[in-house]
Amino acid sequence: MLLYKLWRSFIKEILLLKRDIGGIVIIFVMPLLLIVTITLIQDSTFKNLEGSKIPIIFIDNDKSEVSKNIKGELENSKTFQLLTNFNEKSAQDAVFAGDYQMAIVIPENLTKDLNSNIDSKVQAIVSSFGLEGDSAKTKIEAPKAKEIHLYFDPATNAGFKNSVMNSVNKMVFEIENKKIYKAFQDQLGTTENLDENKNLISFKEITPKKGEMDIMPNSVQHNVPAWTLFAIFFIVVPLSINLVKEKSQGTNVRARISPTPYFVHILGKTFTYLIICIIQFLLMVAVGVFLFPYMDLPAFDVSGKMFQLITVTLFAGLAAIGFGVLLGTIADTQEQSAPFGATSVVVLAAIGGIWVPVFLMPEFMQTVAKFSPMNWGLNAYYDIILRNSGIGGIAKELAFLFLFYLATVAISIFYERKQNAV
Template sequence: MLLYKLWRSFVKEILLLKRDIGGIVIIFVMPLLLIVTITLIQDSTFKNLEGSKIPIIFIDNDRSEVSKNIKHELEASKTFQLLTNYNEKSAQDAVFSGDYQMAIVIPQNLTKDLNANIDSKVQTIVSSFGLEGDSAKVKKAAPKAKEIHLYFDPATNAGFKNSVMNSVNKMVFEIENKKIYKAFQEQLGTEENLEENKNLISFKEITPKKGAMEVMPNSVQHNVPAWTLFAIFFIVVPLSINLVKEKSQGTSVRARISPTPYFVHILGKTFTYLIICIIQFLLMVAVGIYLFPYMDLPAFDVSGKMLQLLVVTLFSGLAAIGFGVLLGTIADTQEQSAPFGATSVVVLAAIGGIWVPVFLMPEFMQAVAKFSPMNWGLNAYYDIILRNSGITGIAKELALLFAFYIAMVAISIFYERKQNAV
């Protein structure tokens, strides 16, 4: 008998959804548009940075060894197109007005002063060891350190600034090291080839492997789970609106006076919207697998992971449904439920790491993110897709998502009974 009531509740939800075909289309179409647009933007931005050069102003007031080395390194990076027909004042004006991203100004006598500075310091060190070195040289006061001026467009991304400054610092540091080493050779009279002295320590990135192939994370692997989760939680809006409609149309009154317990109506909604969540997930995966390769994007690889991803989708759907039920139970009008539901989903997405990675957030917000159900679902998706975890590896996230659903539904039932108590 209970199963029959549950079935009738499920049929009722389907009939309600059929009355709002436009809303259902939005639920399915909007996430698809988001995932395609965001992934294309991120991937094309990466390719543009990789395949085209950023024009920057390069002013060489030194015109000697060090400045030529810096210029050579910048050109060899294949990232920058150097513009040289500027002086420092015109370069500053061009950059600060937004015409160019940045300008690099090499000061006069940089090579000469750097050599004098290094010679002075090397002679002091050699003398401290009791070695004569080139004793004929007269010690002079070391010149002051030179400054390479970097001008950035005020609208330039902070990450780009830091990347360029680190690159310039690295180039100068390597040039200084080579000159110091060469100065010691001259002082000590050795003839070792400087080119043979390579770095003793280097870096090698170790990536996960699938068989003999390395698995390289890409924009698709990040965007498909992220926007699938956003789509799943966006069902909060139509679900809460339907609950409010039931109040205004008297459906909830008939449900209360019927012999069917209220939790059966909640279960009916849960099963109905879980089906929608599964359809959303399958559509997103289909776009990742079949459409993205035609758009010159990497294909979304779900081989051997589909069952685990479906499990995460089910539990994430439960959390979203629980939140929608609570919102629809508490709200009195559609004007309350619709904007609050949409806004709260965007806020949960921002906190949960959909828009900005959690590790880039302030420490306080990183702590807040741990309480977002979207963050639990996103971590579970990433654990499966990027970290090759199994169901046991995401048990904590699944438990949190299910507990969130139970808590939301329990609060909704308690609130509904209190509101309608005689």
Template sequence: MLLYKLWRSFIKEILLLKRDIGGIVIIFVMPLLLIVTITLIQDSTFKNLEGSKIPIIFIDNDKSEVSKNIKSELESSKTFQLLTNFNEKSAQDAVFSGDYQMAIIIPENLTKDLNSNIDSKVQTIVSSFGLESDSAAVKKTVPKTKEIHLYFDPATNAGFKNSVMNSVNKMVFEIENKKIYKAFQDQLGTEENLEENKNLISFKEITPKKGEMDVMPNSVQHNVPAWTLFAIFFIVVPLSINLVKEKSQGTNVRARISPTPYFIHILGKTFTYLIICIIQFSLMVAVGIYLFPYMDLPAFDVSGKMFQLLTVTLFAGLAAIGFGVLLGTVADTQEQSAPFGATSVVVLAAIGGIWVPVFLMPEFMQTVAKFSPMNWGLNAYYDIILRNSGIGGIAKELIFLFLFYLATVSVSIFYERKQNAV
């Protein structure tokens, strides 16, 4: 008998959704547009701007060894297109007005002064060991600091700015080291080839492997789970609106006086919207697998992970449904439920790391993120897709999502009973 009542409740929810075309569009079409748009925009970031060059202004007032080395390094990076037909004043105006991202100004006599400073330092060090040739006193000179001027567009991303400054510092540091090493060779009279002097310490990134192939993270692996989760939680809007409609149209009154327990109506909504979550997930995965390769994007790889991903989807769906039921139960009008539901989902997405990685947030917000159901779901998806975890590895996140569902539904039932108590 209970199964029949549950089935009738399920049919009722399907009929409500069929009458709400706008809600169907929000649930299915909007997430697909988001995932395609955001992934296309972010793909160049994950490819490190491969295939495109940023035009920057490069002014060489030195025109000697050091400036030529810096210019050669910038050109070989395949990231920048160097523009040289500027002077410092016109470069400053062009960058500060937003025409170009940045300008690099190499000062006059950079190579000459650098060589002079290095020779002076090396002679001082060598003389301190009593190895100087002749008895001539070593003339101590105060090093002249040379400044390479960097101009950035005020609207330039701070991460890009720091990356460029670190790259320029690294280039100058390597040039200085080579020159110091060469100066010591000249002073000590050694014949060792400078080119054979390689770094004793280097960096090598160790990446996860699939068979013999390295697995490199890409924009698709990040965006498909993130925006799938966003789509799942956006069912809060139509779900809460339908609950408010039931109150305004008197449907909930008929439900209360019927012999069917209230939790059966909640279960009917749960099963209905869980099916919607599965459909959403399937559409997003299908876009990642079949559409993205035609858009010159990496295909979304779910081989051997589909069961785990579906499990996360079900538990994330439960959390979203519980939140929607709570909102629809507490709200009195559609004007309350719709904007609050949409805004709260956006806030949860921001807190949960959908838009900004959690590790980039302030410490306080990182603590808050740990209590976001979107963050639990996103971590579970990432553990499966990027860290190759199984169900055991995401058990904690699944438990949190299920407890969130139980808590929100329990509060909703308690609130509904209290409101309608005689």
């Protein structure tokens, strides 16, 4: 008998949705448009990590060994494309006008002054030990330090600036290091062959692999789970509206006086919208797997991960349904539930890492993000897609999502009983 009542409640929800064309558009069409649009926009940003080069201005006033080494390092990098048809004034104007991200200006006599500075310091060190090389017959006066000028577009973020300055500092340090070795060889008259190009300590990035291929994050791996979550939580809007309609049309009164418990009414909505969440997820995955490759975007790889991904979808759906039930129970009119539901979903998405990665947020907002159910769902998706975790690895996030559902439904039932107590 209970199953029959649950079935009838399910049928009722389906009929309500069929009459709400706008709600169906919100639930299914809008997320598909969002995932395609946002992924196309963001793909170029992710491709910067895969070989797309940023044009920058490079002005070489030294035209000697050091500047050629710096230019060679920049040209061999996978980040920059060098433009050289500028002088310092025109480069400054172009960068400050926002035409280019940055300009690098190498000063005159950089190589000559660097060699003189190193020779002077090495000669002083050798002399302090009482060792005089053949080349240390006259004292060399150290010239003033040279400055490499870096111009940045005022709109350039601090992270890019720091990255470029660190790269230039590293190149200059390596050049100085090689020249110091050479200067000591000259001062001491040694003929030992020092391997100038070999660092004693180096870095090697270890990345996850699939077979022989490195697994590199891309825009699709972020946007498919992120916008799936956004779509799932946007069911809050039609769900809360339907609950408000039931109150205004007296349907909830019939539900209260019927022998069917109120929690069965809630379970009927839960099962209905869980099915919708699964359909949303499958549509998003279909776009990622089949449509994106035709749009010159990476395909979304779900091989061996579908069970885990569907599990996360179910628990994220429960959290969204619980929130929608709570909002629809508390709201008195559609004018309250619709705008508040839409706004709250956008806020949860913003603080949950859907729009901006959590690690880029201020420390306070990173703490706030830990309380967003969207962040729990997104972390669970990331663990599966990027870190190859199983169900055990995402158990904490699943538990949080389920407890969120239980808490919101419990509050809804308590509020409903209190409001209708005689």
